[in-house]
Amino acid sequence: MxxxxxxxxxxxxxxxxxxxxxxxxxxxxxxxxxxxxxxxxxxxxxxxxxxxxxxxxxxxxxxxxxxxxxxxxxxxxxxxxxxxxxxxxxxxxxxxxxxxxxxxxxxxxxxxxxxxxxxxxxxxxxxxxxxxxxxxxxxxxxxxxxxxxxxxxxxxxxxxxxxxxxxxxxxxxxxxxxxxxxxxxxxxxxxxxxxxxxxxxxxxxxxxxxxxxxxxxxxxxxxxxxxxxxxxxxxxxxxxxxxxxxxxxxxxxxxxxxxxxxxxxxxxxxxxxNMLTVNGVRMSKSAGNGFLPEELFSGSHPLLEKAYSPMNVRFFMLQTHYRSTLDFSNDALQAAEKGLKRLWDAYDFLMKMEVHTEKPEGTDVELDSKVRKLVNEFDEHMNDDFNTARVLASMFELVPVINSIKDKTIANNAISSDTLLLMQSKFKNYLEDVFGLKPMNEADNTKLQGVMQLLIDIRKESKSKKDFATSDKIRNQLTELGITLKDEKGGEMSWSID
RNA sequence: GGUCCUGUGGCCGAGUGGCUAGGCAGAGCUCUGCAAAAGCUCGUACACCAGUUCGAAUCUGGUCGGGACCUCCA
Structure with missing residues (x-):
């Protein structure tokens, strides 16, 4: 290293x-x-x-x-x-x-x-x-x-x-x-x-x-x-x-x-x-432009358009080098929120992927080496005066690869098992251990999971019968409750709490 | 006045003497009952003026702009 x-x-x-x-x-x-x-x-x-x-x-x-x-x-x-x-x-x-x-x-x-x-x-x-x-x-x-x-x-x-x-x-x-x-x-x-x-x-x-x-x-x-x-x-x-x-x-x-x-x-x-600024001016008590963390998490400050979660804010800060000034804005925070979600969704899937050893000959050598190169860059970037922004950039370049495997556009054995294991461990090392990010919504309530599975089953059945009124009702009502249901490729469904 | 940092595409932001940063937004396409998500493709930016160089957005000088510190402040 x-x-x-x-x-x-x-x-x-x-x-x-x-x-x-x-x-x-x-x-x-x-x-x-x-x-x-x-x-x-x-x-x-x-x-x-x-x-x-x-x-x-x-x-x-x-x-x-x-x-x-x-x-x-x-x-x-x-x-x-x-x-x-x-x-x-x-x-x-x-x-x-x-x-x-x-x-x-x-x-x-x-x-x-x-x-x-x-x-x-x-x-x-x-x-x-x-x-x-x-x-x-x-x-x-x-x-x-x-x-x-x-x-x-x-x-x-x-x-x-x-x-x-x-x-x-x-x-x-x-x-x-x-x-x-x-x-x-x-x-x-x-x-x-x-x-x-x-x-x-x-x-x-x-x-x-x-x-x-x-x-x-x-x-x-x-x-x-x-x-x-x-x-x-x-x-x-x-x-x-x-x-x-x-x-x-x-x-x-x-x-x-x-x-x-x-x-x-x-x-x-x-x-x-370096300092955090608001509209280019340093945040400080005397300038009257400081937000308290609670105001941020609840969105109660007049300058805030909405509430931002602690992990959203942490990720927002990671996108900038620590020695640069960071300008606070609603647009930037909302962009960070979406970016974090996309990255974390991909990370979730990555960690669920299982190593396939039965067909090692299917490895796409070019893709495999590209992935290895990007993953190994994490260490390089962090060792260069803690350049978190560069690590994230490398991670985002890997997101399409992960999502393509998820969508089966890329075969799951296109990446060698060694590379998959490396990717899993390095993503975890950085996202969780070094960057200190954690899932925003712990949707790990087993009873809720059971209920959701039931709704998914019903929706699948109604869809197969082309009873779209029922299937849409399930999805729409869940949306109103703040739960997003998505049809994945291949007929599977996934959900997340907003 | 002194010390220093900085000026990047619609927005946020890395970085570098010659090679696509990345995110968000936007456009097109694919997928799809619809939706969402996702994938692919696209903008080809680096304040301005000189200079060094085969080549500078990246180095040097100047101009203009922004900011921090020199007073409590992370």
Whole structure:
């Protein structure tokens, strides 16, 4: 099989993936800040990394996948003087901060499950790792890269930059970054304009606060990921991921903190997923163009023409590369829905096909090798920086072959048994194991199946007697109930729930 | 202003120095009691202007347009 290539934000190019420890991969993804519902744009990132996680496992790696829950310390605004997001929300809703955290954590996990995302192997919380964050901040102070002012600990960006390029991840020079920032105001206590807080002094109004060597306070936003990734994956690990919007600040600061603390670059491969847009504009809470997953599944949002199932949405995302922006639209989602149905119908039939060994001489050599080539391309495409869209394209090229065998336009022994088995296993590997798709309608209720079989028998009988009134009635009434009955070639009938 | 991404056929979207991406929609045909599904065939696209090249939509430069980040955000 081809080697895995991964686009590394640090080098701005695709690189051969080589884990630090053979056969093991340490993967860290920045999770949600649980002070409100996740919207679809957030979900895109987690779905992308779920597929990356699944593919790494498919390749045989043992993966430790850490995705944090940020439940403390995330500030409003850039000046490290805003309110803790959880306290603010809690005050608004008259709840304990941890009630907010609990509510949205539960909601987040539920949404992840609906999208069929696998849970990470470790899902640590910021509040559960306060000690680790304090220890890390202290070490950075001891190493000379942070200073304390009035109970708050700041990271000294300019000092750090003298030894290591601070803007390395997004290819920015410190001078340029300084130009883009505002002047320090009179109330500022930090030394440099780019300095950010590792630990923030809490006032009496802060509902969440912990004791520290610098007094009561709470952790800064960036330190939690550095502390937790080090704890579970080590001072240097393989892949760190997140949305592209995090690269310039959050991830840049993570690199600086870890480097200042442990004297090593924390991450080998930085991976960033692109944004989901609506009418070309990034989906975000502030833009007011975000859909909640529930609104999508129920079709209740004004921008939605209808409801879209979680698998429909997941498939829609798979058709685009993770590093491209993806524009949301009803037309695109409906096109994806139809495409998925056609692909899944073919897949269903493929898995029911049985190997025919009695007439191996009937193999159509040309067709057989074409099929093998397309199937083997799945691995190639996925190993080329997780190109799910190309894998799907190859699959769709095989759909007519499968359907032709179904319609008996192509003999069922035109494809060798080896090739059929290969096709079955690779389709399953990718569609279910790697892409994480599952049947949308589990029409596996045995009683319903019995009833349907009865109706099919009656319809067959009436058709054979040319009693089309009865046969049409059965089909039409089922259609009204949301069940599609189809006459297949050869007199068989099949049905599916819409 | 700085850093970067991007502009593909009706729509969504891959990708590449020369070879059909794919999906959806549309047209024709086949199959069919009808319907649906399915199969076959079809559009021959890559913002604009120069340049490099035997050859560029793919590389370089410029023009115009869109977007992200530099401020909380996946």
């Amino acid at each position: 081809s080697e895995l290539k991964v686009y590394n934000t640090l080098s701005r190019q695709k690189e051969k993936f080589e884990p630090i420890t053979p056969e093991h991969v340490g993967l860290y993804v920045c999770g949600p800040t649980v002070y409100s519902d996740v919207h679809l744009g957030n979900c895109r990132t987690f779905i992308s990394f779920d597929i990356i996680y699944r593919h790494l496992m498919y390749l045989g790696f043992k993966v430790r996948y850490v995705r944090n829950i940020t439940d403390a310390g995330h500030l409003e605004g850039d000046r490290d003087e805003g309110d803790d997001k959880f306290s603010k929300k809690a005050r608004l809703e008259r709840l304990e901060p941890m009630e907010i955290v609990q509510r949205y954590t539960v909601g987040f996990r539920k949404v992840m499950e609906m999208f069929n995302n696998l849970p990470p192997t470790i899902e640590p919380t910021a509040t559960g790792h306060i000690t680790e964050q304090i220890i890390m901040a202290q070490q950075i102070i001891d190493n000379g890269y942070a200073y304390v002012v009035n109970g708050t600990v700041y990271f000294d960006v300019e000092k750090y930059n003298k030894e290591k390029p601070y803007g390395i991840l997004t290819n920015r020079k410190l001078e340029d970054l300084l130009e883009g920032t505002r002047e320090l105001g009179g109330q500022d206590e930090k030394k440099g304009r780019l300095d950010f807080a590792l630990w923030i002094k809490a006032g009496p109004e802060h509902l969440m606060q912990w004791p520290s060597p610098w007094g009561m306070g709470f952790p800064g936003w960036h330190i939690e990921c550095s502390a937790m990734s080090e704890k579970y994956l080590g001072k240097q690990f393989d892949i760190h991921g997140g949305g592209m919007d995090l690269a310039a600040t959050h991830h840049t600061n993570e690199i600086a903190q870890s480097q200042a603390c442990y004297k090593t670059s924390p991450v080998r491969y930085w991976m960033h997923t």
